[in-house]
Amino acid sequence: MRITPRSFLPGVSPVLTVLALLVLGNLFVAEHPLAAGTVFKNPDFHYVVDIPVGWEVLEAEQSGFVSFSDPRRLAVLQIITFPGEQFVTALEIDRFIQERFGASGEKASFRFGRDHAVFADYRFVTASRQDQEGIPVRGYMTFIKGDELSFAVMAYTVEDHYEAFQAKLLSALDSFSLSLGTRLEPGPVSAFLTAELGQEEAGLSPDLGEARDSGDPGESTDLVLPSGAVWPLPGDVRSSGLRQAAQVVIEREAMVLSAYAPPEGSALRPGPGLAPPWARAWQRYFRMIYRDTFQRLQVVAEEIFRDLSLQGIARQEMPRHILSWLQGAEYRRTGSLSDLKNPAGVLVSFAGDCDSLGLTFAIILQHLGFEAILMVSREHAHALVGIDMPGEGARFPFEGRDWLVAELTAQVPLGKIAREQADIGGWIGVKLDPTIPW
Structure with a gap:
């Protein structure tokens, strides 16, 4: 069966649309009551996410296109699943999303586990369904090319709220796991950071935060x-x-x-x-x-x-x-x-x-x-x-x-x-x- 992502109308996105919280039934299930509604597993495609506390399911009518949102509907975590044969590389997924969203910005390739992946910081324009006026949004995206399945995992917000949501966007994106079996492997943002900072001489990216963990006394x-x-x-x-x-x-x-x-x-x-x-x-x-x-x-x-x-x-x-x-x-x-x-x-x-x-x-x-x-x-x-x-x-x-x-x-x-x-x-x-x- 061919999985097709929901086709976006030009300038239309769920990012500012207030939708009723969907009752998921068998489509998307909380993995364990301890997580109190933050840990979810997709039963059809087996990936797992651990969304920020208070975020809710925004859309899950199709298990291949699932969205979560913060309570104010200002930020979205969106996961689109593709069949593995639809794209040859993660760069092709990136190109597909750029064309569909009209997105632009910076990107870099990295390895997510055994899979080729792309990490991107993109801007694009969307609109609410109330007035159809263009609204600039910005966020982070990861495109993962697997053998059986590929994914576009995207976390974005209204650009005016980007700084306030930056940490939560990265956190939501980083909570993605390909399966239960990879749940204790680093998330895509961490994998990208590891690739960028794995060399001793590499510097920190100011957009992803700063750390103070080098030069401690007593290091051995x-x-x-x-x-x-x-x-x-x-x-x-x-x-x-x-x-x-x-x-x-x-x-x-x-x-x-x-x-x-x-x-x-x-x-x-x-x-x-x-x-x-x-x-x-x-x-x-x-x-x-x-x-x-x-x-x-x-x-x-x-x-x-x-x-x-x-x-x-x-x-x-x-x-x-x-x-x-x-x-x-x-x-x-x-x-x-x-x-x-x-x-x-x-x-x-x-x-x-x-x-x-x-x-x-x-x-x-x-x-x-x-x-x-x-x-x-x-x-x-x-x-x-x-x-x-x-x-x-x-x-x-x-x-x-x-x-x-x-x-x-x-x-x-x-x-x-x-x-x-x-x-x-x-x-x-x-x-x-x-x-x-x-």
């Missing part, structure tokens, strides 16, 4: 393992360019998160029922960072497993030893908007704070086959990790399981937590990969 190309052995870090962990790219993603997501700050004087706890937007935005924030970094720590996790195995430590005891090892890291904050160092940077400098060390710990555990969650608290301004494993100590109930609590910034055993932080009502659980069934 080697990692002291739990046994005390010294191991050379792999290139994709120690590369300053790749760490800068990871930090750009974190600072961008911090900008998105800042828009959901609760009102002054509001309750510090989310309360029963559906979590408030600020809590769901926190969950999405950590999901996006976890996804971006997960793959790069696989080799590190494997080396830690080998190191502990050589010491005769059984697999089920490894989380305790890894926790003790990470607790020995220097406590250090970044001072940036996010105040969160990317996990690769944590390992290079062996320093971080509660959430950066917690993310690093959770990623390593997941690679070793242990399911872990992040626990964050606005009330305590702190983060912990919960592990699904046997053992005595404090536990945090979350999604039908009781998670053994791990404190990363104090030398305490697994399961120990400060008395003043023991009330479970002060914590928010974060399932870092919401597509994993429990």
Whole structure:
């Protein structure tokens, strides 16, 4: 069956059209209730998106043409699916979209996984259906040429609102995954950044944000393992360019998160029922960072497993030893908007704070086959990790399981937590990969 994108009338786009929110039925489904309506999977074409909190489905009458929008209908994330044989290269998809939209701007080719892709910053003119007057819009687009399916993933807004929406546009675009199987691989924006900044001498693009993660004191190309052995870090962990790219993603997501700050004087706890937007935005924030970094720590996790195995430590005891090892890291904050160092940077400098060390710990555990969650608290301004494993100590109930609590910034055993932080009502659980069934 040939998939054809919706034909746009000249100057007409859904970007400013107020449409009733569609009931999706079997066309497009929320992947898991934890995501509270932000994680969606297309059942026909299998891609997954994790849209910003508060955004809604704008159009899904055809599963090959799906749109999401912010509540004010000023910004749109649009995904068009094509059969793989329709285009030979991603540049042909780019040319098709340019002609259809009358779009122009800057573009660059890169690799998205195994696929040829194009990243573009384009302007074009659209119109509302009320007056048909031309309205300039601007946004980011990624065109991906696959064997079986190809995609045009586009995030754009009214040009007058471009600066205000820039971080959310990039975040929405970066949330796209080709399938559940690639959900823990970097998104298209991150892949483009990695290609641009992977070389040590490459500079940051001012349009995509700035990062401060180079030149930290104590940086090393080697990692002291739990046994005390010294191991050379792999290139994709120690590369300053790749760490800068990871930090750009974190600072961008911090900008998105800042828009959901609760009102002054509001309750510090989310309360029963559906979590408030600020809590769901926190969950999405950590999901996006976890996804971006997960793959790069696989080799590190494997080396830690080998190191502990050589010491005769059984697999089920490894989380305790890894926790003790990470607790020995220097406590250090970044001072940036996010105040969160990317996990690769944590390992290079062996320093971080509660959430950066917690993310690093959770990623390593997941690679070793242990399911872990992040626990964050606005009330305590702190983060912990919960592990699904046997053992005595404090536990945090979350999604039908009781998670053994791990404190990363104090030398305490697994399961120990400060008395003043023991009330479970002060914590928010974060399932870092919401597509994993429990």
